[in-house]
Amino acid sequence: GAVVSQHPSRVICKSGTSVKIECRSLDFQATTMFWYRQFPKQSLMLMATSNEGSKATYEQGVEKDKFLINHASLTLSTLTVTSAHPEDSSFYICSARGGAVGTGELFFGEGSRLTVL
Amino acid sequence: AQTVTQSQPEMSVQEAETVTLSCTYDTSESDYYLFWYKQPPSRQMILVIRQEAYKQQNATENRFSVNFQKAAKSFSLKISDSQLGDAAMYFCAYRRNRDDKIIFGKGTRLHILP
Numbered sequence: 001g002a003v004v005s006q007h008p009s010r011v012i013c014k015s016g017t018s019v020k021i022e023c024r025s026l027d028f029q030a031t032t033m034f035w036y037r038q039f040p041k042q043s044l045m046l047m048a049t050s051n052e053g054s055k056a057t058y059e060q061g062v063e064k065d066k067f068l069i070n071h072a073s074l075t076l077s078t079l080t081v082t083s084a085h086p087e088d089s090s091f092y093i094c095s096a097r098g099g100a101v102g103t104g105e106l107f108f109g110e111g112s113r114l115t116v117l
Numbered sequence: 118a119q120t121v122t123q124s125q126p127e128m129s130v131q132e133a134e135t136v137t138l139s140c141t142y143d144t145s146e147s148d149y150y151l152f153w154y155k156q157p158p159s160r161q162m163i164l165v166i167r168q169e170a171y172k173q174q175n176a177t178e179n180r181f182s183v184n185f186q187k188a189a190k191s192f193s194l195k196i197s198d199s200q201l202g203d204a205a206m207y208f209c210a211y212r213r214n215r216d217d218k219i220i221f222g223k224g225t226r227l228h229i230l231p
Contacts, residue, residue: 032217034217034218034219038160042223042224043208043221043222043223043224044162044208044219044221045221046218046219046220049216049217049218091160093160093162095162095219097217106212106217106219108161108162110159110160110161111160111161111162113160
């Protein structure tokens with residue numbers, strides 16, 4: 001099956017710094033990617049929808065200036081957590097879809113655990 | 118707005134027995150998919166089974182099957198012959214086809230007792 005890879009799988013940073021997480025589709029072109037956040041022992045919450053070549057669409061309550069999403073190519077989307085604070089510590093998961101909306105399978109990355117000290 | 122409800126935070130089942138995980142959802146859309154995902158300790162989301170809303174026949178994947186009751190907006194997962202490797206967090210999910218957004222339930226942690 002198709003593979004979606006995230007990097008890094010774990011990152012620890014100091015408060016106030018910025019961290020970039022990459023999501024790559026390895027064997028298909030992903031027209032759309034989704035970013036989720038998962039707190040410990042909780043469900044996945046959709047943060048934003050990223051479409052190649054256009055601005056991301058953020059869910060209500062998600063700060064677009066804090067969570068910068070760039071989808072510059074059909075195989076790569078990046079999530080940058082700017083000026084990170086301890087409350088941003090979480091597990092971030094991306095998913096990617098190839099093909100037209102409503103038709104393609106969605107594949108999940110392995111997730112990235114962010115710890116802000 | 119769409120919602121997905123899993124009313125069982127945790128469940129336990131004896132190895133080799135059968136267990137059913139419950140899920141209800143709410144939507145006014147007519148075109149959607151329903152999924153069950155498994156999330157083991159590695160945190161990788163693994164697709165267990167999916168059901169297209171327009172199909173009346175319940176989906177089956179080996180030991181996993183669903184009971185899809187569209188009118189009641191119910192989508193339960195049955196695991197037969199439970200194995201130790203089935204222990205994980207299970208998420209019921211709804212995906213609307215017009216934009217592929219997935220909404221997850223809060224999950225059910227399944228324990229397999231040897």
